[in-house]
Amino acid sequence: MMLGVRDHIQESSRADILEAAADCFTERGYTETSIDDIARSLGATKGRIYHHFRSKADIFAELFRVGMEMNYAAIEPYRALSGRAATRWRHMAFAHVLQMIVTRSFQRTVWMGVKMHLRGATTPEQRSVFAELITYRTEYGNVFREAILTARDEGDFDFDNPSIANQLMFTTLNSPIFWYAPRVGETRADIEELARQVVTCAWRGLGGKDEQRKT
Amino acid sequence: MMLGVRDHIQESSRADILEAAADCFTERGYTETSIDDIARSLGATKGRIYHHFRSKADIFAELFRVGMEMNYAAIEPYRALSGRAATRWRHMAFAHVLQMIVTRSFQRTVWMGVKMHLRGATTPEQRSVFAELITYRTEYGNVFREAILTARDEGDFDFDNPSIANQLMFTTLNSPIFWYAPRVGETRADIEELARQVVTCAWRGLGGKDEQRKT
DNA sequence: TGATGAACATACTACCGGGTATGTTGTCAA
DNA sequence: TTGACAACATACCCGGTAGTATGTTCATCA
Secondary structure (H helix, E strand, O other), rough: OOOOOHHHHOOOOHHHHHHHHHHHHHHOOOOOOOOOOOOHOOOOOHHHHHOOOOOOOHHHOOOHHHHHHHHHHHHHHOOOOOOOOOHHHHHHHHHHHHHHOOOHHHHHHHHHHHHHHHHOOOOOHHHHHHHHHHHHHHHHHHHHHHHHHHHHHOOOOOOHHHHHHHHHHHHHOEEEEEEEOOOOOOOOHHHHHHHHHHHHHHHHHHOOOOOOOOO | OOOOOOOOOHHHHHHHHHHHHHHHHHOOOOOOOHHHHHHOOOOHHHHHHHHHHHOHHHHEEEEEEHHHHHHHHHHHHHHOOOOOOOHHHHHHHHHHHHHHHOHHHHHHHHHHHHHHOOOOOOOOHHHHHHHHHHHHHHHHHHHHHHHHHHHHOOOOOOOOOOOHHHHHHHHHHHHHHHHHOOOOOOOOOHHHHHHHHHEEEEEEEEEEOOOOOOO
């Protein structure tokens, strides 16, 4: 159910590099991370990386794509859930937050990618690839947007400006990317409890009434 | 009441440079911004900048300091407010969000500064200055932390883990840094309405009951 | 068994950007 | 009027880094 990187990449050599790159980017940022840094963290050299990727931006784009694919896969089981939209939202939100925590190095890269797109810092060729990825991300956002709008119509949510509400909701749901750090001896249940609190906070922020918690 | 950069800087030449730097950092990020970029946006050259600042990191530290000082100044009138802690929190939160919006280029730099400190990317000399600024920021955070804890004791707020609640609260209150963009013909009232919605979202997230809105 | 190509490592180039060293101009005081 | 200094501009240095060109090793298959 919770798919990892391996399930979204063909060759494992590429997956190794992507994981290393994601860790480095998360730790030091995109620009501050050199190709040699990534290679060193793999116990290898540039040659290995440039054998599998054409450029640094290429690695970034692939990270972005895989990150988004994992997000889609995580909420897929709940997208078409029947019943109240608010309940559907809660399931999706919970899956989303879990995904943010578990694959946070990838997610942080995705988040940074949006900033990068605002300024035009890639080659014109890469630009179209990037625009496509941004569209991909926007569509993902719209899945949630549609859910909270329907939930408001159904009387379960209560907020003013939908755009602002959506922004604030995503800000909350994504925030573990920045402040979550794994604890020693942390169990799956601990993480789920954490995710639950995050979802509850977002739920309340949207104007949802406190209800019996569902697993 | 809402103090700008000029009120926190002695010489105006330094203030000019800081504002230009803040804009560039916000647009392109710290590393991606070169000293020449900042100089160019001022219609000047490196010489001017290095005449007033010793290094790029120095500009950054100064930005951080000024940004934090403006934050403190913004909430100062409400810190010692008597009455319910929840009401005090609401006033401080509103002032904070307004500050995030109005001085967002500075605030974004401050935010980035926290990340930068987590990895050790400055000279040992600069390190102590930086540590001090982080402390400064932590204390600022504690003002809010104390407020929400008291408010919970007084029965106005309702949340589980205080650390998580505090993180999520700040995430929400700070979020305009990232998604706010000034609209043409936007009035002060528009911005305040926006801030109100952000504060309300955070308020609800903390478990506060919806009440009559106070100006 | 030898040829071929994948999967790397090594060595090198080109360039960008932080920082410095030095020149230039205006101002003000003695 | 001159000298001294602030406030810059110009020219230059140099380390780091993306990207390339060229080995080297090993496995596979004709």
